[in-house]
Amino acid sequence: VAEAAEAKGLVFAVDPTSADASCVGGNVAMNAGGKKAVLWGTAIDNLLSWRMVDPNGDWLEVVRHHHNMGKIHDQAWVEFAIHRYGPKQLVAGSQGTPEFKGAPIESRMLKLEGQRFRRLGLGKDVTDKVLGGLPGIQKEGCDGLITSAVWVLHRMPPCVRTVCLEYFGNAQEAVPSIVDIKAYLDQKPEGAMLAGLEHLDERYLRAVGYSTKSKRGALPKMVLIGDIVGETDEAVARAASEVIRLANQRSGEGFVAVSAESRKTFWADRARTAAIARHTNAFKINEDVVIPLNRMGEYTNAIERINIECSINNKLKLTRALRQALNDIADQGVRILNRTEEGESPEAQQRSLEQRLEEAGEILKNTESRWALMAAHLDDPVVEHAPRLAELGLDLLAWPQNQKTRRLLDCLQDRTLRVSWKRELRDEFRRLFPGLAFSNVIERLEACHVRVLRSRVFVALHMHAGDGNVHTNLPV
Numbered sequence: 001v002a003e004a005a006e007a008k009g010l011v012f013a014v015d016p017t018s019a020d021a022s023c024v025g026g027n028v029a030m031n032a033g034g035k036k037a038v039l040w041g042t043a044i045d046n047l048l049s050w051r052m053v054d055p056n057g058d059w060l061e062v063v064r065h066h067h068n069m070g071k072i073h074d075q076a077w078v079e080f081a082i083h084r085y086g087p088k089q090l091v092a093g094s095q096g097t098p099e100f101k102g103a104p105i106e107s108r109m110l111k112l113e114g115q116r117f118r119r120l121g122l123g124k125d126v127t128d129k130v131l132g133g134l135p136g137i138q139k140e141g142c143d144g145l146i147t148s149a150v151w152v153l154h155r156m157p158p159c160v161r162t163v164c165l166e167y168f169g170n171a172q173e174a175v176p177s178i179v180d181i182k183a184y185l186d187q188k189p190e191g192a193m194l195a196g197l198e199h200l201d202e203r204y205l206r207a208v209g210y211s212t213k214s215k216r217g218a219l220p221k222m223v224l225i226g227d228i229v230g231e232t233d234e235a236v237a238r239a240a241s242e243v244i245r246l247a248n249q250r251s252g253e254g255f256v257a258v259s260a261e262s263r264k265t266f267w268a269d270r271a272r273t274a275a276i277a278r279h280t281n282a283f284k285i286n287e288d289v290v291i292p293l294n295r296m297g298e299y300t301n302a303i304e305r306i307n308i309e310c311s312i313n314n315k316l317k318l319t320r321a322l323r324q325a326l327n328d329i330a331d332q333g334v335r336i337l338n339r340t341e342e343g344e345s346p347e348a349q350q351r352s353l354e355q356r357l358e359e360a361g362e363i364l365k366n367t368e369s370r371w372a373l374m375a376a377h378l379d380d381p382v383v384e385h386a387p388r389l390a391e392l393g394l395d396l397l398a399w400p401q402n403q404k405t406r407r408l409l410d411c412l413q414d415r416t417l418r419v420s421w422k423r424e425l426r427d428e429f430r431r432l433f434p435g436l437a438f439s440n441v442i443e444r445l446e447a448c449h450v451r452v453l454r455s456r457v458f459v460a461l462h463m464h465a466g467d468g469n470v471h472t473n474l475p476v
Contacts, residue, residue, distance in 0.1 A: 001151065010153040013040035015196075025052075025146030031124055031138035033469055035196035035227070038182070040154055041071040042124055044117055044137050050149040051090075052136045059085040060135050060144065061100070069152060075114040080134060083107045098148075110134060124469065126290045156195065157229040159236045161256055162263040163243050164213060166220040169251030170414055171201070171304055174222045175297035177250040181243050182293065185228065189242070190235035197226040200269065201300065203307065203460035208269050214253045222300075224252075225266055285474040299470065300461065305378070307458050308412050312375040312419055314456040319368040321448045322425070326364070329441055330357050336440050356432045363432075366392045367424045374419065378409040382417075421449055 001024060002012040014027050015034030022032070028050050033042040040046060049063040065079040072078055083104040093099035112132040119125040124138070131138055136146055167174035178199065185194035200210070200223045212219060228243065230236040244254030257263040291299055329336055334349045370392045377385055383404040386396040396404065403416065411417040426446065433441045463470045 005153050008153075009155070011036070011040075011156050012151065013037075013046045013154055014043050014151075024149050028136055028146045028149055029139055029141045033124070035198045035225075037469075038197050039193060039195045039229075044124075045070070045072045046152045047137070048150040048152060050136055050146055052144040052146045054135075054144040057087040058105070059087070059090050059100070061085070061104075062135055062137075067152065073114045073118040078112050078114050078117075080110045080112075081107065082110055082135065124290055126288060126469075157191075157193070157231055159231065159233045160195070160227055160229050160263065161236050161240045161258055162266045163224075163226050163228060163240050164255045164257070164266045165224040165226075165244070165247040165252050166212065166214050166255075167222040167224075167247070167250060167252040168214070168216060168218065168220055170410070171221045172297040172301040174250050174252065175199075175300050176294070177247055177252060178224065178296060179293050180246045180250070181224070181226070184242060184246065185239065189239055190230065191232070192228055192230040192235045192239035195227040195229040197224060199224055199461070199463040201303075201461040203458055204462050205269075207460060210269050213255045216253075223269070225269070227263075287472045287474075289470045289472050291470060296463070296470070303459050303461060303472070304413055305409060308378070308409065309375065310457045310459075312371055314452065315371055315419055315421060316368065316375065317455070318421065318449060318452040319364055319371070321452050322364055322445060323361070325444055325448050326357055326361055329444060330354070336444075338436050338439060356438075360429060360432050363428050364425065370394055370424075371419055374408050374412070374417070378412070379407055381405050382408055382411060 002015065002019070005012040013034075013036045014032050015036050016022055016027070016030075016032045019034070026032070027043050028047065031043045047064060048067060049061065052060050052062075054060055061083045063081045063083075065081060066075075068075040083100075084106040085100050085102075085104050089100050089102055089104075090098050091101045110133060112134070116128075116132055117125070119127075126138070129139055129142070135143055165177070167177065178197070182194065182197070185192065200208075202219060202221050205219055205223060210219065210223065214220070224247075226243070228236050228239050230239065240254075240256050244256070247254045255266075257266045289299070330353075334346050334353060337349060337353065370389060373385060373388060373392070381404065382396055382399065385408070386399070386404060389395075390397055403411070406416075408417065412419065426449070429445050430442060433445075457474065460473045460475070461470055462473070
């Protein structure tokens with residue numbers, strides 16, 4: 001449908017991230033949106049009519065009357081004609097297009113307030129599946145199967161620029177930028193409008209292999225990608241510059257694509273969001289959570305806390321597995337070593353191995369204690385636990401006072417503090433067990449990490465910033 005519209009110079013508004021795997025019926029049943037929802041709304045805003053089969057095998061045709069050719073909640077009252085036909089009343093018409101033969105079994109009019117379709121501050125109300133008794137739409141297939149639909153198509157303004165905004169500060173402080181940008185472009189300065197806006201969090205950026213455009217070299221905490229459109233290039237350029245200025249105020253950097261090719265490149269990362277499956281067996285639990293945009297910062301922060309807790313707990317599970325592996329290696333003794341040089345007696349090799357295992361055990365014990373302390377006291381200021389952390393090998397006593405008064409959670413969120421298998425354990429193990437002689441030891445320890453990592457749980461967020469629909473994914 002999107003390609004057929006594009007061939008005529010028009011735009012099909014419903015553009016979910018899963019477009020390659022989507023069908024028209026699914027878009028209606030889910031009231032799907034996508035990056036263009038900010039301009040033209042979700043499926044319900046763009047439907048003229050649709051047909052469906054109910055569980056009894058009867059046909060339903062739903063036709064919207066007096067369509068405002070805009071967002072449904074802008075219309076005071078919305079009317080739908082609902083016609084029911086028998087199973088055999090749909091036949092091939094003279095042009096080969098299916099049409100109904102004979103009068104409907106039943107017809108009725110459904111009149112609803114336009115505001116019924118939106119909760120205040122939300123793109124759509126996913127808690128209201130009934131929608132006043134309107135069949136099919138947003139029912140997720142529970143009341144029948146959608147078989148066809150007639151859509152409103154749109155004409156995109158001639159001038160387009162795509163902005164990519166990368167945010168490197170705290171996620172909760174960066175997210176309000178969505179509200180700033182939307183509020184500015186809702187005023188349509190010089191006719192410029194927001195035609196698409198999407199958000200990717202850090203977990204999604206890792207999943208899609210995002211290449212940072214900033215010269216900072218670090219992965220952003222959040223990325224916004226948006227299309228700004230208008231009738232004149234000058235107006236669109238000025239609007240894009242103002243959007244970047246708004247991002248700068250929230251620890252963001254902005255980049256603008258003008259040509260069709262460069263704009264396509266900017267949006268490519270959004271199209272690859274299904275690559276979250278790279279971290280899984282190609283399966284994920286997906287929850288659509290619709291929240292007001294001005295509460296998105298709180299939601300992001302809470303999800304990031306869950307991720308930090310899950311990450312530390314997974315690493316504590318790893319320390320237990322590593323302790324068992326060290327014990328198993330000790331039981332095996334010199335038999336686990338590769339023979340590399342003649343002359344060193346088995347007794348000397350055994351003493352060397354025991355000394356190294358003892359040091360590895362001490363490093364593991366201190367690291368586990370550090371991680372467990374942080375997991376148990378995330379909401380405490382650093383200063384309360386700095387002395388104990390110093391005893392465990394993490395010296396924070398020299399930190400500036402303004403840093404030490406921050407919570408451990410805040411320091412983990414912005415990576416001032418890290419809980420790192422690579423730096424705190426793997427590198428130490430490689431130092432203790434170097435070369436070919438100890439390669440089997442290293443292989444056994446690193447295999448523990450690979451095995452335990454597979455049980456890690458994390459949550460990734462991807463939001464259609466125009467409709468407040470947050471895809472909350474738990475890869476399995």
